Amino acid sequence: MKRFFGAVAVLLFGVVLWGVATGYAERGAPSELAMRYLAEVPADLGAANVVTGILITYRGFDTLGEVAVLFMVAATVGLLLGGESRGTSAASRPASRPPSELVSNGAEVVLPVIFLFGTYVIVNGHLSAGGGFQGGAVVASAVGLMVLARPSAVLDHGFLSIAESLAGVLYVATGILGLILAGGFLDSRFLPPGVFGAFVSAGAIPLISALLGIKVGAELSVIIDRFRS
């Protein structure tokens, strides 16, 4: 009976979405706002990647809120999974199967490359596809692989939380610097735009990107590690 109602609900959603699919026509030109962004991000901010320019400067406040959400989730997961179960779990649980040879050897080969790639994605966010969030997620996926390959490895939560808080504080401080020296909160134009397309360019965007990368990487690593215990 429950399945029947579920099927009816999915069917009704299907009817609605069918209307969306048949009524959709590919656009011939970006919207007016998008055109403004496409023209202004390279000219005004000096960033080659328009998406990063939007995320970090024009919608910077949104990104700050997103970072706050991530912080709250790390705190929630810590609250739900940390605490009393941590002490008893290691001793009472039967010894788990060691990771397979494929995982452990693969991790040794691939891990440094993933970390390097994550760093590359973080610091090249203003030039090509990437940015703080994406690179941070890549770094955290490497941490996830490490946790799988070496179940006995212990992550230093103190170091991670200090790195994460410091990056957060510096991120907000950069935002306030933008308020004082440039047009507004999280305005990245208080540093010179530099040569377009060069590694050190686009004002404070690479700096903010790196801070976001550190913060997101540390936070996601802590969340992944919480699920282990």
Add this chain to the structure above:
Amino acid sequence: MGLPISHVLLVTGLLLMLVGLWGVFAHRNILRIIIGFSILNTGIHIVMVATGYVTDGTAPIIDKALPVGEAVRSAVDPIPAALVVTAIVIGFSVTAVMLSYAVRLHQARKTLSIDAFTESKW
């Protein structure tokens, strides 16, 4: 030349949404319900990206292949991409919270079946 690429993407995303919804409604195991939510989430992201496509557009990254003046005419809409980056992070966060609740529920009842949790049922 047949179907436009963004239409294929849009229909794929909508189908994934339906698959995810069915997963949420049909399964009684909490982990499977969470997987359903994840699939629903992914479908919505794909739909959002698809709606940002502009005919013959390319990635909104300025380089040799896409000079500054050209960008306004031949780049896709960057706004859905920027929104989806946000949405992916929020989706990850929601999944992490759901999974941690699932762990706690399993600790409380030693089962992951949603039928075992009847207290808040009306």
